[in-house]
Amino acid sequence: MKNYVIGLDYGSDSVRAVLIDTENGQELASDVCHYKRWKNNEYCNPSINQFRQHPLDHIEGLESTIKSVVAQANVNPSEIKSICIDTTGSSPIPVNAEGTPLSLTKEFEHNPNAMMILWKDHTAINEANEINELAVSWGGEDFTKYEGGIYSSEWFWAKILHIIREDEAVKNAAHSWMEHCDYMTFLLIDDKDLATFKRSRCAAGHKAMWHEDWNGLPPEEFLTKLDPYLAQLRGKLYNETYTSDLVAGKLNQEWATRLGLTTDTIIAVGTFDAHSGAVGAKIDEHALVRVMGTSTCDIIVASHEAVGSKTVKGICGQVDGSVIPGYIGLEAGQSAFGDVLAWFKDTLSWPLDNLVYTSDVLSAEQKAQLKEEVESNFIKTLTEQAEAIPLSESIPTALDWVNGRRTPDANQGLKSAMTNLSLGTKAPHIFKALINSICFGSKKIVDRFEEEGVRIDSVIGIGGVARKSPFIMQTLANVLNKPIKVCASDQAPALGAAIYAAVAAGIYPNVIEAAKKMGSDFESEYFPQADKIEKYQELMDSYSVLSQFVESITK
Ligand SMILES: Nc1ncnc2c1ncn2[C@@H]1O[C@H](COP(=O)(O)OP(=O)(O)O)[C@@H](O)[C@H]1O
Ligand SMILES: O=C(CO)[C@@H](O)[C@@H](O)COP(=O)(O)O
Known part of the structure; x- marks a missing residue:
């Protein structure tokens, strides 16, 4: 049986x-x-x-x-x-x-x-x-x-x-x-x-x-x-x-x-x-598991001894047994992650939805075919072109707050913003800036855990984005300056x-x-690229300046 x-x-x-x-x-x-x-x-x-x-x-x-x-x-x-x-x-x-x-x-x-x-x-x-x-x-x-x-x-x-x-x-x-x-x-x-x-x-x-x-x-x-x-x-x-x-x-x-x-x-x-x-x-103590899809959820488990009476400021909570019974489960996250990119895709799709797919020039069958082709290549082509832009090239600085900020320090009233646009800014530049923004938002969470004394030795990525976007995962490894393993499941x-x-x-x-017997193995691992860390730190500084400014003018 x-x-x-x-x-x-x-x-x-x-x-x-x-x-x-x-x-x-x-x-x-x-x-x-x-x-x-x-x-x-x-x-x-x-x-x-x-x-x-x-x-x-x-x-x-x-x-x-x-x-x-x-x-x-x-x-x-x-x-x-x-x-x-x-x-x-x-x-x-x-x-x-x-x-x-x-x-x-x-x-x-x-x-x-x-x-x-x-x-x-x-x-x-x-x-x-x-x-x-x-x-x-x-x-x-x-x-x-x-x-x-x-x-x-x-x-x-x-x-x-x-x-x-x-x-x-x-x-x-x-x-x-x-x-x-x-x-x-x-x-x-x-x-x-x-x-x-x-x-x-x-x-x-x-x-x-x-x-x-x-x-x-x-x-x-x-x-x-x-x-x-x-x-x-x-x-x-x-x-x-x-x-x-x-x-x-x-x-x-x-x-x-x-x-x-x-x-x-x-x-x-x-x-x-x-x-x-x-x-x-297969989460373990001192591992941060990031569920990267529409939003992110960042999960850590820690023993009662490690947490003691400490309360971690600005996260979504610490609860006895929320992940593994007998351990404290800590949760943080971003209200939009893949959703930031989905928003940009929707925005760029306006002429398609309002002019192309509604036009009489194409038959219903042609429209359906075109739609299918566009759908399967949209994010893929944007990603390829964004990846090809060298880090030395000027790109916008963006915030990831299109759906507010979940953590650190929840403020759902915050909105996104973008600076450093020029006549030379094309869609892939903006896409790259948005990818940077979601990774910088992630770094703020990791920094907060570490500032509050929660040790993070390894990062594990799960969810749609972790498995589908090597470019985002590589950017994240560079921004966090930590290796990230991706779950095979x-x-x-x-x-x-x-x-x-x-x-x-x-x-x-x-x-x-x-979990030892039934949990997923890992399918890949991304390592920080030494020659890129410093540049990402510089870009992260611009993100921090912009986020402080936007927060200061948000009522
Ligand atoms: N190749 C990709 N590159 C970047 N983002 C992607 C890619 N594929 C899917 N996404 C984003 O992933 C999100 C869906 O994640 P998924 O984990 O599949 O679903 P959910 O969050 O509903 O559980 C969407 O926001 C989508 O825009
Ligand atoms: O907030 C939580 C859990 O606390 C999630 O359910 C929420 O972020 C939704 O995540 P997904 O969109 O399903 O990836």
Whole structure:
């Protein structure tokens, strides 16, 4: 009898499932599903940084990817021992007393406020500021202290506060709120009691100010000063939280039937993508795992002895067990990484979208062909031409803050800027400047960890950009002046989720042992190029000057 597990990873644009052999971590099958409504830009308004996702996108993706991997691998359903789900976060969803998202009910089916508020939605900037002001002025404990000392508009309480102020109907109908990783887990399990449901430690600790020091979530006394609704909500949330090596429940009959699995399948407690990604990449003490995709998440694990009572300023948090149970997981990151380049590509695509693809000169078939060719060569050609520009040539200085700054020192109100443009500046120069900016933003994070006494001996890259762009990885190695190993797995977060699933099913005694056997190897390593380090340091100095200036003029 074989033991297989499934890891399900919800990213910003798509969900991926992997079916893994627990004996050696071999991937027997994988599948991806892009969110249909999201792809059509439904329920979003980028001009005000509103990014909402309909839970139907997630449910359809769950069903199609899991069914696909089970069919591809052609294994006996009883051999699929467990499933673990990771998602983005903080991505909260308002739910009714049954734990059903409001947007799955008729009244709210098209209301973006009743949907999942994606991590990169920054509509709650004012509410985050309010939380920060109260945290230091209310006369009690500063509950932001284990979340870097600054609460972000990307996180749980700020988002809820924003929605309930904006939408009375959602406020009245929402019995509770769930992180995306918790909701997807709750959907699958048999025990439907929201009050006892095992919520994710990772989500609660990094995004909802949950901490053992104050026995759970911030107290009602604090929350009521923000809004009495939050104090009431607290009573319907949770006190205890659970790490992802633990069992949340067993697969319920409805989903066992829909997926073709058995009700003996164990469902592990949910987690965030970056944290499971670090496990998939076999994170170790003093290693920094960077998940480089749309955004970045930078994950470190440290022992309790190493961290002691230290709180690291300006990061996204330090939480006991958020990556490996028994260790403190530290998280930082950039709100936009690949997204900076995606923004530039979109901007450059304006004449194509508005003049070329709409023109009558080309037939529908020619347009489709052209579109396909442009899509597959766009970033590739820009990258080749940017790489060919010598470092001695003048290029712009850019900031990576097109979606604000997540860390160090969250400030989602910051915007990007660019200097040093001339008539000689062409698209590849700007592209190179943007690549520099995302690498300089990364260096600021590494510097902050080191300034705060967190040792980083090695860097591991995972995610789309790490595997697809050798130029970005080489630039990053030069900027950080550290070697960077790239994880071989295409699906490190899903693999990490599969590792948690294997521990929850009792196949391995703990996450470290399971990761040793099942974790990904490395496929390449980038080393700093000695002749380029100094020049990148000079460019980094210009980045620092520009960032200080922009920050000083941002209200
Ligand atoms: N060759 C490339 N060079 C630079 N950026 C890329 C390249 N390919 C993809 N990207 C960027 O990677 C991001 C997607 O990363 P990925 O890890 O696949 O997804 P996600 O962040 O949703 O998990 C997008 O922002 C895209 O612009
Ligand atoms: O912030 C977190 C985790 O804390 C991520 O979920 C968020 O950056 C989303 O990452 P991806 O876009 O899926 O790479």
